[in-house]
Amino acid sequence: MAALTTPVPELTTTRDAILDAAERRFAARGFDGVSVREITAEAGLKNQASLYYHFANKQEIYEAALRRGVDAIIARLAEGAQTMRPARDSATVARDLDRVLDYLIDHSDVARLIQRAGQDESSLVRGIVARVVEPLYTLGVRVLADAGGPWTNDELPHVAAGLYHLIFGYFADASLLEAVLGEDLRGPAAIARQRQFLKSAVARLLGIDPRTVTLEEGERL
Amino acid sequence: MAALTTPVPELTTTRDAILDAAERRFAARGFDGVSVREITAEAGLKNQASLYYHFANKQEIYEAALRRGVDAIIARLAEGAQTMRPARDSATVARDLDRVLDYLIDHSDVARLIQRAGQDESSLVRGIVARVVEPLYTLGVRVLADAGGPWTNDELPHVAAGLYHLIFGYFADASLLEAVLGEDLRGPAAIARQRQFLKSAVARLLGIDPRTVTLEEGERL
């Protein structure tokens, strides 16, 4: 089939360029803070009409960018969930966390995009979030529930929410915290520390001895 | 004389009504997602021009609303910081946390407002945040540093950021998490659980036995 053998014409297709631009801008300013013109320009297009060849409207761009990011994270989480179904424990959760962190570190815009999406109360964004982000949340809670820990069922939602904020929040306002704290939070060293801190914090929250989780895997980044 | 006894004509002045409206709307939709018209209407004014009698522009409204909230929280934190200077320990931090939580629970919009403000990268919002929110962050880090705990100096900023996200994040997307988790997160019972969870989580993060912090003060809310 022609379709199967068509050589990829460009490495980054226009559609991807638009999504990349959208991801960056929406992460930085939110849905309402970004204009279609802005995305167009950042994607290297000359006219806003070009954008409407690839997407029906602004919301669809937003949704596609969000979905691309969410799906990538879900894939990381699901990977662990599938491989070792029966024997899930808190050590497994730590490994899942590592995989997700690997992605978020390289795509901090996605982390911000998702967190901002969750906060917005416009019905438009809410609709998109319900469709796109919910699966991630649901999966996250399930992974956590499988892990066990010192929490009652009543408390579990609070723990889930807490972990989510702990992990994603770091990327959401890192640049601001840097300014306030006067420390680098996004360089390799800081990222490594954050990874360590998160694992340790997660361990504490899950009631595991932090030391059992600290050194394994030997990641340094 | 009537003139001498004139009863205060309105309990809430127009300026306060505007700030209340702004707090609610900006918390829900962010700076760019809220129109001046919207604030005007929610403040009960008939015309946008009225609003410009009290504030120079949209940014000033935003800044004033943000400042009002931040100052209230700073007051809570500073209260504890002043009273018992020498003997600060993790128990003191727990009490500080309680006071801040008391406020945030009653003013969850402020929590959302602050968190959203910290995430925005528009230079406009950044400028305002630098002026208004920074003092809160700085104070927060100081309170934490005084508390001690199992963290090195390198790790402290990460702990501070983590606690911030843990505490404020809960209010930022509570309504969304409710939808996903299918549980009430903002009713009195949920709020009480969150308070418990936070104290316990903070204790774990600070390396204290969670039980020492759990039941004291007998708060119920």
Place this chain on the structure above:
Amino acid sequence: MAALTTPVPELTTTRDAILDAAERRFAARGFDGVSVREITAEAGLKNQASLYYHFANKQEIYEAALRRGVDAIIARLAEGAQTMRPARDSATVARDLDRVLDYLIDHSDVARLIQRAGQDESSLVRGIVARVVEPLYTLGVRVLADAGGPWTNDELPHVAAGLYHLIFGYFADASLLEAVLGEDLRGPAAIARQRQFLKSAVARLLGIDPRTVTLEEGERL
């Protein structure tokens, strides 16, 4: 009568302060370029409402400022016209010119105000001009007609218009011409030269030997 003996309460009454401010601002920016707020501020008042105590609306301020200036000039012209009715000649015109110039030099804003008023085509300004400025124009043409000169009746309106532009135009864009020509046009020396030039030019236009008009009266400034 009380009215006759009322002591003047302030040297510059508020009304005059408003007119002074209006004269300056309207001269610089025209009717549409000046806001009521601007006049209020320049007049030293704190609130625009104060202004409406003295004048019914913006147009009335404009008209009053214009009239004050026009009447002063008319007074200068009429002075000469009344004193020596029968013997009017071109020397008399030169003396009239001198008197008007004396005023315009000290009140260059009035010159600009009048010239700008004449150019505006808004029906509002036109109405005011018809009422206020026309008498000045009419008087000017009569003075000129009395003077005689090498022009036919057909040409006279063109001469009148020309003289008007020659005299008033100088003040209208002096500050710009200064920038372009790189010369001082509003200092005492330049004003003296302009007076000389105008007398000489008027003389030439009226067909008189310029030298007969140059040195008389010994004015300096």
Place this chain on the structure above:
Amino acid sequence: MAALTTPVPELTTTRDAILDAAERRFAARGFDGVSVREITAEAGLKNQASLYYHFANKQEIYEAALRRGVDAIIARLAEGAQTMRPARDSATVARDLDRVLDYLIDHSDVARLIQRAGQDESSLVRGIVARVVEPLYTLGVRVLADAGGPWTNDELPHVAAGLYHLIFGYFADASLLEAVLGEDLRGPAAIARQRQFLKSAVARLLGIDPRTVTLEEGERL
């Protein structure tokens, strides 16, 4: 193919229509007296947004309209300046004047536009004038200086300013003067008289015998 022979769809492009409208309106009411809506309507556009596709903002429209007019006049002046460099005398100036007058008579709006621009003191307009109108002024002064005449170097700027006001002023308030003088000033006969008057006046100002300049070229218009 139709595609190859497509006749030019509109003689006046949208951009030109906007400039034409702007020239007329700004000439009549000045920068502040004209609304963008007004220009839009007069240009035959249905929406103000259309206008912003062609120009960045109101100032740019103003500047473009002004520049178009100024450049046309400069072209007329430069034409004469180039052809007969060595033998410039007052007769040459008279011919230059004729060429400029030819243009101004057909484009009296440009004359008004330029004169009004020169009078405005708003920093915005001043900036535009500095960029656009200055070259015309500079060229005009040079042409005049080349012509010689009975004036000293000190007096020359005053003569230049005077000629400018004499020539451009006529168009600036012709409609008002018509009303006051009760004579036609913009019909063919009046225009011919004004041309005659100007040549004669310029001759007198330059110290030439008016008769040498009056009848040559036989223009009547």
Place this chain on the structure above:
DNA sequence: GATGAATGAGGATTCATTCAT
């Protein structure tokens, strides 16, 4: 696939003005 041009609706802000004090 991409662009020039156009458009209705809405954005923030300023306008002149009024009313009660």
Place this chain on the structure above:
DNA sequence: AATGAATGAATCCTCATTCAT
């Protein structure tokens, strides 16, 4: 005589979107 507060209408400009090419 002056001011604080409020208001409807208009300001300039940007929004997301569409259509023809």
